[in-house]
Amino acid sequence: MNDAPAYECPLILVIEDDLSIQHFLRLSLENEKYKVVTTERGIAGLSLFHAVHPDLLLLDLGLPDIGGIEVLRNVRETDDTPIIVISARGQEGQKITLLDEGADDYIVKPFGIGELLARIRMVLRHAARPANGADDGGELTIGALHVDKARRLVRVDDHAIHFTPIEYRLLLVLIENRGKVLTHRFIQDAVWGHASTDDYQTLRVFMASVRRKLEDDASNPRYITTEVGIGYRFTDEISS
Amino acid sequence: MTRNLFIRNAAIVALTLILCILAAWGFLQLGLHNESVFMAFIIGVMIAVLETKSFLSGVTLSILLVLCFNFLFTEPRFTFYMYDVNYLVSLICFVVAALIVGSLATRLQKEAQEAVRSRKLTERLFGISKGFLNLPSEDVCRYGQRVISEQLGRHVRIVIGDPADEEGFPDSDTDSSPCAEEAAAYCYRESIPCGQAEAFFSQAGALYIPLKSKNDTAGVIAIASRNEEKGLDDDERRFVDTIASQIVLVAKRGELELETRRSALAVEREKLRNNLLRSMSHDIRTPLTGIAGGADFLLHQGGNADEETRMTILQDIQSDALWLSEMTDNLLSITRLQDEDFAVSKKIEVVDDVLSDAITRSSKWRGQHELIVRHSDTIILASMDGKLITQALVNLIDNAFKHTRADSSVEVCVEKSGGEVIFSVSDDGGGIDDSLFDKIFTSFFSTDDRGGSTAGQKRSAGLGLSICRTIVEAHGGHITAFNNERGGATFNFTLPFGDEDVEPDPRLLIPEVVQEGDSASYAPSLDDALPVTISASDMHAANTKEGTL
Numbered sequence: 001m002n003d004a005p006a007y008e009c010p011l012i013l014v015i016e017d018d019l020s021i022q023h024f025l026r027l028s029l030e031n032e033k034y035k036v037v038t039t040e041r042g043i044a045g046l047s048l049f050h051a052v053h054p055d056l057l058l059l060d061l062g063l064p065d066i067g068g069i070e071v072l073r074n075v076r077e078t079d080d081t082p083i084i085v086i087s088a089r090g091q092e093g094q095k096i097t098l099l100d101e102g103a104d105d106y107i108v109k110p111f112g113i114g115e116l117l118a119r120i121r122m123v124l125r126h127a128a129r130p131a132n133g134a135d136d137g138g139e140l141t142i143g144a145l146h147v148d149k150a151r152r153l154v155r156v157d158d159h160a161i162h163f164t165p166i167e168y169r170l171l172l173v174l175i176e177n178r179g180k181v182l183t184h185r186f187i188q189d190a191v192w193g194h195a196s197t198d199d200y201q202t203l204r205v206f207m208a209s210v211r212r213k214l215e216d217d218a219s220n221p222r223y224i225t226t227e228v229g230i231g232y233r234f235t236d237e238i239s240s
Numbered sequence: 241m242t243r244n245l246f247i248r249n250a251a252i253v254a255l256t257l258i259l260c261i262l263a264a265w266g267f268l269q270l271g272l273h274n275e276s277v278f279m280a281f282i283i284g285v286m287i288a289v290l291e292t293k294s295f296l297s298g299v300t301l302s303i304l305l306v307l308c309f310n311f312l313f314t315e316p317r318f319t320f321y322m323y324d325v326n327y328l329v330s331l332i333c334f335v336v337a338a339l340i341v342g343s344l345a346t347r348l349q350k351e352a353q354e355a356v357r358s359r360k361l362t363e364r365l366f367g368i369s370k371g372f373l374n375l376p377s378e379d380v381c382r383y384g385q386r387v388i389s390e391q392l393g394r395h396v397r398i399v400i401g402d403p404a405d406e407e408g409f410p411d412s413d414t415d416s417s418p419c420a421e422e423a424a425a426y427c428y429r430e431s432i433p434c435g436q437a438e439a440f441f442s443q444a445g446a447l448y449i450p451l452k453s454k455n456d457t458a459g460v461i462a463i464a465s466r467n468e469e470k471g472l473d474d475d476e477r478r479f480v481d482t483i484a485s486q487i488v489l490v491a492k493r494g495e496l497e498l499e500t501r502r503s504a505l506a507v508e509r510e511k512l513r514n515n516l517l518r519s520m521s522h523d524i525r526t527p528l529t530g531i532a533g534g535a536d537f538l539l540h541q542g543g544n545a546d547e548e549t550r551m552t553i554l555q556d557i558q559s560d561a562l563w564l565s566e567m568t569d570n571l572l573s574i575t576r577l578q579d580e581d582f583a584v585s586k587k588i589e590v591v592d593d594v595l596s597d598a599i600t601r602s603s604k605w606r607g608q609h610e611l612i613v614r615h616s617d618t619i620i621l622a623s624m625d626g627k628l629i630t631q632a633l634v635n636l637i638d639n640a641f642k643h644t645r646a647d648s649s650v651e652v653c654v655e656k657s658g659g660e661v662i663f664s665v666s667d668d669g670g671g672i673d674d675s676l677f678d679k680i681f682t683s684f685f686s687t688d689d690r691g692g693s694t695a696g697q698k699r700s701a702g703l704g705l706s707i708c709r710t711i712v713e714a715h716g717g718h719i720t721a722f723n724n725e726r727g728g729a730t731f732n733f734t735l736p737f738g739d740e741d742v743e744p745d746p747r748l749l750i751p752e753v754v755q756e757g758d759s760a761s762y763a764p765s766l767d768d769a770l771p772v773t774i775s776a777s778d779m780h781a782a783n784t785k786e787g788t789l
Contacts, residue, residue, distance in 0.1 A: 089572050110565045201588055201621065208592035208619045218613035219599060219652070226596040228589065228626040 010124060013054035014038040015045035015071065016086065017064055021109075025058065028113045034120075042066035046074055054081065056124060059103075061087045061094055069097055076102050082123040084116075096183060096230055104180045105233070122236060126179030140175065142236060143222060145214065147175065156214060166191065167210050170203075174210075174224065174234040183231040207232060249292040253301050256291075260284040261308055268313060274327070277313075278334045281305050285338040289345045298342030305338075306331050361475065364391070365482055372486045377494020381459075384487045388461065391479055392472070395464035400451070400491050403428050403460050410462040415446035423448050424460050431457040437471025447471065449480055453488045461487075505714075524567065527560035534560075562604065566638070570707050573631045586715070589629075591620040591654050591661060598633035599652070605641040610649035620654065622661045622735055624715055629663075629735070632711045635704035636665040636731050644669020644728065659737045660717070666730035671723035680721060681709045708733065 012029055016022045017040045029036045037052055039045045042063040049057065057075065061068040072083060085106040087095045095106050104123040107116055138150040146155040152168060154161050163171060173190040174182065184200040187207075196203060211224050225233045263284075264277040284305070289298040307320070309331065314322040322328060368387045375383055381398045389396040397414045399406045403424040410420050415435075423441035427434045427448035434440035435448040451459040461484060463472070472480065534553040542550060592615065599613060633652070640650040648669035655662050672680065712719045712733045719733040 089569070110561070110568075199588065201590075204590040204593055205619050205621070208590045211592065211596070212615065212619075218596070218615060219611035221596055221600065224596075225600050226593045228593055228597045228630050 009033060009035055010055035011035040011037065011052060012056045012058060012120070013045065013049055013052065014058045015042060015063065016040070016058065016060040017062065018060070021060075021086075024113075025116075028117070029120075032117060040064075042068075042071045046071060049075060049081075050078075053079075055127070056120060057081055057083045059083055059085050059098075061085060061091050061098075068094065069101065072098055072101055072103055080127070082127045084119055084123060086111075092229065099181055099183045099230065100185050106181060122179035125236060126177070142175065142178065145223060147171070157216070161213050163210070163213065166206055167213070170206055170210050171214075174232065178234040178236040181227065181231060181233045185231075187231065249294055249297050252291045253288055253297045253304070256284045256288045256301060257304050257308070260305055261312065264309060264313065274330055277309070278330060278337075281309075281334055282338055282341060286341055286345055289342045290349065293346070293349055295342055295346040298346070299339065302335050302338035302342070306335060357475075361479065365479070368483065369486055372490050375490055377490055377497070380487055380490040380494070384461070384483055388463070388480060388483055392463065392466070392476055394466045397462045398451075398459060398487065399424075399462075400459040400487075409460075410446060414462045414464045415444055417443060417445035419444050420446065424462060428457050428460050435462075436465055449484060451484050451488050451491070453492055458488045458491050524564065527564050530560040531557050531564075569631065570635070570704065573628055573707055573711065585625055586623040587626065588621050588623050589626040591616075591622060594624070594626050594630050595633065595652065595654060597626075598630045598637065601630065602634045602637040602641070605638050607641065608646050609641050609644070610647075611637075612649060612651040614651065614653045616655045618656070620656050620661055622737065624735055625711075628711045629715070632708040632733065633663065633665070635708050636733075639704055639731075640665055640667040640669070640729075648728065660734040661737070662732060662734050664730055664732045666724050666726065667728040668724075668726040669728045671727060672721065672729045674723075677721060681705050681719065705731075 012034050014022060014025050014029075014036060016025065016038065019040070022038050022040070026036045026038055037048060037054065039048055040063075042065050045059075045063075059068055059071055063071070068085065072085075075081060075083065082104045083098075083102075085095060085098050085103045086109060087106055088109045099106065104126065105119050107119055138148065140147045140149065144157045147153070148155075149172075152163075154163050154168070154171065169191050170187065173187055177186075184196070184203060188194075188196045188200060188203050191203070207224075207226075211221070211226075212218075214223050215221050223234055225235060227233070260281050263280045267277050267280065281302070285298050285302050288301045289295065292298075310320055310322055310327075311318060314324065314327050316323070371383060371387070372380070381400055384398045385396045388394075388398075395414050397410050399409045403409045403421070410424055414420075415423075419441055423435050423444040423446075426440060427450050431450045431452055432438075432440070433447065433449045435444040435446050436442060437447065441448075445465065447463045447465075449461045449463065450457045451461060461480065463480070534557045537545075538550060538553055545553075595613065595615070599611070637650060637652060640648075644650075644667045648667050650665065650667045653662075653664045653666075708731075709719050712735070716736050717734040719731065721729060721731045724730040
């Protein structure tokens with residue numbers, strides 16, 4: 001956060017071929033004091049990306065010239081710039097591939113601008129944090145959740161909660177990547193280190209267990225949201 | 241005829257021969273006539289035939305008897321000559337009589353044996369056929385294999401459908417020869433028996449008999465050889481053919497059932513789609529008109545209107561758009577249902593995940609409503625199409641929000657009971673008029689139909705509940721609605737645990753919450769017993785568990 005000028009007024013590149021959505025995105029984002037660059041084509045988008053080095057990329061999946069996955073791969077070759085994928089329903093498969101390949105989040109059309117802005121804030125914050133939680137210095141507080149890494153202690157609302165080794169590792173992976181959508185594959189890789197043989201069943205059961213331990217009110221999930229068939233998101237916008 | 245049998249028959253013939261000669265000698269000593277001797281001989285021949293079950297031994301015995309009698313008792317004695325013509329005629333008559341009696345006895349015996357055998361076979365076939373009667377088509381191979389191999393005492397494998405699609409057919413126990421698969425494939429393709437003792441693939445290690453149905457081959461039976469015996473005898477072949485036809489019948493019956501179910505589902509789906517199309521134009525046009533009209537007004541006369549009017553119009557546009565977007569979600573669910581060729585694509589899902597997703601998605605209409613979620617104590621795994629069940633839950637929860645007063649509380653529960661997972665969404669917002677219960681799940685019923693929709697009630701296409709029903713029923717469950725004691729309505733739906741459902745590994749179940757003073761903590765679960773790699777740091781963590789409790 002030290003290089004403040006860049007983050008005071010983040011630059012967002014929007015690659016979206018539908019002009020009315022592009023227009024609406026530009027208006028809404030500029031209203032929130034973001035700088036916005038837009039384009040309708042993937043190839044033009046890539047040149048723009050390398051020219052302006054935006055802080056965030058909003059990438060539509062249904063581009064007329066090249067697929068979203070090519071754009072993503074090209075960007076990821078050189079940059080870790082956060083990417084939010086804009087998808088329509090029915091593009092599930094593509095969406096998961098992009099998330100697996102390193103997109104940070106996605107949003108499904110039609111979406112409310114409030115939701116999009118929240119996602120943008122979340123991934124920008126995630127990008128601003130150094131990788132692997134090195135900044136946490138062993139202790140970490142998110143809302144009512146407190147994790148003491150040195151002592152492997154987890155407290156929620158000042159209650160100590162026991163986590164089994166795997167649950168704890170799951171929690172750490174989620175926290176270190178908070179603000180980002182994590183696919184089943186990503187989590188499986190990070191926690192188990194090998195491919196799943198049971199369609200992520202074990203992973204999902206452990207996740208359910210972690211979530212039950214963290215969330216005191218299942219009707220108001222504070223930390224973890226689920227995307228059936230995709231994965232999980234650990235939020236860092238805690239409303240207290 | 242085996243060696244042992246031959247020796248036994250020879251011994252019987254020899255014994256009867258000696259007894260007959262002794263009897264003849266005794267009779268002649270007592271001064272009885274030759275006729276009595278020949279009678280005794282005939283009895284001897286009959287006994288020999290019955291005992292040896294062989295006509296040949298009867299013939300042998302009678303010839304030996306004639307020779308011995310001639311040699312021992314007729315003048316001149318101890319030669320094979322005879323002076324008395326009487327003897328000659330008697331002996332010839334004896335031989336003829338002995339042959340006739342012998343052959344009759346043999347035939348009778350054979351027929352009796354045959355009758356017993358065929359009765360047994362018939363009884364057996366009858367029993368087997370009865371077994372086939374109520375056999376589920378997926379068990380037909382196993383059952384057929386068992387009965388044929390019991391009857392023939394050979395190793396038998398049956399495959400329904402193309403043997404090439406069946407992994408490991410024929411297995412090495414049945415046929416270990418290199419051309420096994422080729423023979424099975426040929427048998428299936430050409431619908432003719434091949435393999436051992438047949439014209440094609442006689443070098444194979446087993447016999448392949450096609451399961452012939454009317455127009456095609458339903459499958460193949462592979463019969464291994466027993467010891468050195470290769471082909472089947474007529475009876476065995478008839479037996480196998482009979483069983484084969486039964487197997488074909490059952491397999492076809494299964495196919496037919498599947499076909500019937502499939503077409504019933506197709507009809508149901510078609511009906512739904514037609515209903516949908518019929519009312520879609522109307523349902524979509526209404527909010528579109530609102531949006532277009534509102535936007536048009538703001539564009540052209542927006543400057544003249546006061547702030548409040550503009551806000552109202554904008555809110556209307558937003559709510560119409562939201563409604564359209566929800567409608568699209570539901571329409572896509574329907575497409576999803578219709579895209580599937582037969583059943584919904586089920587996968588094992590963790591119910592917590594589905595519930596959590598549904599709750600996040602249904603927040604749009606939440607407003608001031610209180611939402612209570614009750615999980616089951618254990619983590620439930622059930623096979624379902626997660627997206628569709630999420631949609632069903634979202635519809636039910638949204639309905640509860642939309643159709644009750646603003647401060648009502650909505651409770652979502654999941655529990656496991658018997659062979660089902662039960663989801664329920666209940667509210668305390670007044671309940672449903674009794675007269676409406678049988679209509680609410682039909683397509684395009686909406687409370688607006690009553691004409692007097694209460695102010696503030698959101699428009700509904702009447703699609704939500706109908707889609708819930710379609711989704712639940714496509715999963716083999718059922719959905720019900722009733723008024724609960726909290727003074728509201730409860731919608732319940734169940735998902736059955738089908739065959740393909742996997743009971744969760746008991747080690748994966750969450751242990752009960754243990755209350756320890758104020759802090760809720762969990763009893764240690766058995767992660768370490770799971771097939772996952774535990775690193776050194778985990779071991780460390782396990783050792784320090786005490787400290788974290």
